[in-house]
Amino acid sequence: MRKPTAKSLILDLLLANQGKPISAKQAIAACGIFDISVNNTRVALVRLSAEGLVESAGRAMYQLTEDAHTLADDVATWRTRSKRIRAWDGSFIVVQADKLSRNEAKQQRARARALLMLGFQPLNEHLFIRPNNIEDSLAAVRKRLYKLGLEKDAPVFGAQQFDADTAKRITKLWNPRELEQTYSAQTKKIRTWLDRYQDLETEEAARESFLLGGAAIKHVVYDPFLPAEWLDTSAREEFLATVDELDRVGMGIWTTLWDSQSI
Template sequence: MPTTPRSLILSLLLGAEARGDGALGVRELLAACALFGLPENSVRVALARGVAAGLMATPRRGCYALGPQARPVADAVGGWRGLQASLVDWQGDWIAVHVGAAGRSDRPALRARERVFGLLGLAEFERGLHLRPDNLAGGAEALRLRLQALLPEGAPAGTVFGLRALAAGDAARAAALWDGAALDAGYRDTAARLAAWLDAAAALPPETAAREAFELGGDAIRRLVFDPLLPAPLVDADARARFVATVERFDAAGQAIWQRFLAAARTPRPTV
């Protein structure tokens, strides 16, 4: 769950974009943030600073949308819906990124690179050498372009290349970089938790349903966004496909709940 006004607002704006709303008004954002205990003053400060940083834009007075500086990450997060279509059959080859020349002294740049590498499913095989299975559409070239788009401007992406014919021992060591059993358990457990919530959601008060749908859906989508998208036999690809289908069903229900909540927030309260 987002814990700061800025991260929560950005998540709300991303959800609004996915619903086709495009922008949210101040009244809607204040009502949504109040669900999570965020005070109005903190929300207004976050909005002003977000606009100044380019993370948010004001397409019209009193309304906010995602800004240009938020676009690369927003696109990466929103891409979870096309996850299954991005996978291709794995032939046993790897994509490698060598960052030895990039250095490790610039701590902020190093942290940014590690976050992006995690987003792309890259794991460190040896110092300065990161690998992932070559099972994504577009191969090394597509991953190179995504690295360049996600890293801060001027940050070195390293050298991206295809890698094949690893020795049997090295291939086994590479496959062990990820905990496949933990990933499989996460697919099954999270799908079951989402399905159980959907079965009980109709009995929840609107505010509770909106908050819990946001929290549970956000956690599930983060799992997908940061999933390394490993091929079989490294993970149970069928369990992941079922998990994705459950998240899609949950997201559709959550979007409907939030549309109703925001519609109520837009309606002025009658004066007494």
């Protein structure tokens, strides 16, 4: 697991804090666990403020800005994401997106991130597709895509009854067996850590829970949540339950850390 930068660590702490601000002391203490200096932490706070990602929430207190909340709020829904899956009726959701120019690289990144976060895969250069089994309606999926960065004029619509060749190509856009293997491997990795974390010093446990939890949550955020007809959902549910347990344990460890340092 790669060591985080001061900027990424601070943003992750704010995200994990569920909308509540953190103090400069908390940021410094957290960065110190990862051998990031006080000076680098303070510089990161200044840069994040200059970039419009964090703002003052009182004396030496920081919170995410409104702009930063757009992506952060969606990522924060990872805890309830599995509850937003519904039975699949065999139809698909399709996004039509025109090719962007080199001058629109920022928009291209925003579009790619939005599509990936909702599990879309490219059917061809202009069409992106996924099974119609997430959120409570197509309108809700469309709203999330636009909010996350898809161009507002990009059509988002339902489709079904593809010809045999296209239908076969569609099913090959995802790899259910690889997803199942990832669920099992991640579950085993987290379970192994949960069985031994109580033997660790608080700072070491905080560091490891942060890195392990961050990697696991990323898997949840970018999981396509394929229909039950395509993969073993029990493996997915076990993985999600294990990540929930890791999240609860990790939050407890970090609370203990803050309390021990009177922050």
